[in-house]
Amino acid sequence: MDSSTDPGTPTDPAPARGSTQAVPETAPPGAAGGAAARDGATRNYDAVLDSAATEAKRWLDGVFDRPIPATRDIDTVKTAIGRELPQSGLEAEAVIEALAEAVEPGLMASQSSRFFGWVMGGTYPVALAADWLVSAWDQNAGMRDATPGVIAAEELAGEWLLQLLGLPADADVGFVTGATSANFVGLAAARQHVLDAAGWDVNRDGMSGAPPIRLIAGAERHGAVDLAARYLGLGAATLVPADRHGRISIAGLARVLGEGSGPAIVCLQAGNIHSGAFDDFAAASALCRAAGAWQHVDGAFGLWAGAAPSLRSLTAGYELADSWATDAHKTLNVPYDCGVAIVARPEALHAAFGVHASYLLTPMAGADPFEKVPEMSRRARGVPLLATLRWLGRDGVEALVTGLADNARTLADQLGALPGVSILNDVVFTQVCMAMGDDEATVAVGTRLLEQGRVLASPSRWHDRAVLRFSVSNWATDADEVRATVDAVRSALQPA
Numbered sequence: 001m002d003s004s005t006d007p008g009t010p011t012d013p014a015p016a017r018g019s020t021q022a023v024p025e026t027a028p029p030g031a032a033g034g035a036a037a038r039d040g041a042t043r044n045y046d047a048v049l050d051s052a053a054t055e056a057k058r059w060l061d062g063v064f065d066r067p068i069p070a071t072r073d074i075d076t077v078k079t080a081i082g083r084e085l086p087q088s089g090l091e092a093e094a095v096i097e098a099l100a101e102a103v104e105p106g107l108m109a110s111q112s113s114r115f116f117g118w119v120m121g122g123t124y125p126v127a128l129a130a131d132w133l134v135s136a137w138d139q140n141a142g143m144r145d146a147t148p149g150v151i152a153a154e155e156l157a158g159e160w161l162l163q164l165l166g167l168p169a170d171a172d173v174g175f176v177t178g179a180t181s182a183n184f185v186g187l188a189a190a191r192q193h194v195l196d197a198a199g200w201d202v203n204r205d206g207m208s209g210a211p212p213i214r215l216i217a218g219a220e221r222h223g224a225v226d227l228a229a230r231y232l233g234l235g236a237a238t239l240v241p242a243d244r245h246g247r248i249s250i251a252g253l254a255r256v257l258g259e260g261s262g263p264a265i266v267c268l269q270a271g272n273i274h275s276g277a278f279d280d281f282a283a284a285s286a287l288c289r290a291a292g293a294w295q296h297v298d299g300a301f302g303l304w305a306g307a308a309p310s311l312r313s314l315t316a317g318y319e320l321a322d323s324w325a326t327d328a329h330k331t332l333n334v335p336y337d338c339g340v341a342i343v344a345r346p347e348a349l350h351a352a353f354g355v356h357a358s359y360l361l362t363p364m365a366g367a368d369p370f371e372k373v374p375e376m377s378r379r380a381r382g383v384p385l386l387a388t389l390r391w392l393g394r395d396g397v398e399a400l401v402t403g404l405a406d407n408a409r410t411l412a413d414q415l416g417a418l419p420g421v422s423i424l425n426d427v428v429f430t431q432v433c434m435a436m437g438d439d440e441a442t443v444a445v446g447t448r449l450l451e452q453g454r455v456l457a458s459p460s461r462w463h464d465r466a467v468l469r470f471s472v473s474n475w476a477t478d479a480d481e482v483r484a485t486v487d488a489v490r491s492a493l494q495p496a
């Protein structure tokens, strides 16, 4: 066994730190001892990081060509890993290599340029590299004073994002795991604000006995909004009917808002997962303002339309909202664990998540990152966002977003020209919903596509029909891959 990576040898820094294990025998005392330990640490990290880089590159080299669905099930992967916790440890490089070998067949090639499932972005090289740095730095990004390096990067990422999206410059930004958490953060600030306005201190008195909050959402809101509401004790939303594109009905919203009074929160949507449609924010906003309702926008993937002038008609008026939720790990193609919560009323955000929160009394300036999100300790997940924005520049972000939308339109046009295929949505953004003449035929095409493994689309139901949904969210999807996708669908129209 290579002694530099053997966890049992005294040169290994991990067991030596704070344990009863002796410091390296060769280490002289004092400062030089630190240097020797550091050298040992470098050697220990070197080999295993090289192993990880080798395995990662091998995965990435093959990810565009391999079958997209996983070929090994959970049980088989567990057996391949080895089901028993071993009594003694393994060499670090061996762990990494065996892990990659056991797990890889159970991975889905969601980074493939012909992957259109759910709404999942791939990973830009620069985003992945920055993500690795975040782990290597291992900073706890909760506190401003302690870790200024990553805080600076995250604060800039937040400022740049607000500029790109045309959202209020004084809005506050929190980095969370994904849009589910980002919706939770937005709605937590909303709850804080509307209850405070009704004279209720939710932090002190909780939700029982609180003035009832009317939570209002479109019939085609994402399930993440329901979850966020549930975490906050807001119950189920009153649903406003959706139009044929899946957008909240403005007349319906006016009616529901007019039916009651008191604290209200309205959840709007930028990007319906089936149609890609955007709610009419300007009209909704006027109604919300008149009713004194907090306006929240779930824009997990669709908020990025605001970064492209040619698509900005979709987001018109969204800047008037009070909070927004989005993901960098979808449209922006950053690795997972990068959601963003944006709140235009920092004092409500701070009151909801700050430890020292005394509503409206604590100045927001210099609030620690942990006072904006549910986590106290967390990785510096805003850094890959910064790196990706820095690499793309404004033009690159615009090109990415318009490119995804253009490819979606081309895909829809070409799929729609295939015999028996209908496209059910107006393709305004990145989502394409196709169906065959009947549900059975649609499901059969989806099954055959999955068996072929060259293209992955999501089987779903929309407006009472079985559909196959294509979400064009990957940076690497280009005209050739769109053509290859259409070819694959064509061949899946008939039984093999």
Ligand SMILES: *Cc1c(COP(=O)(O)O)cnc(C)c1O
Pocket: 119, 177, 178, 179, 180, 181, 222, 224, 225, 271, 272, 273, 298, 299, 300, 301, 327, 339
């Ligand atoms: C994906 C998605 C969510 C949830 O986001 P996560 O990052 O999976 O937590 C919420 N809303 C919409 C519209 C989505 O597409």
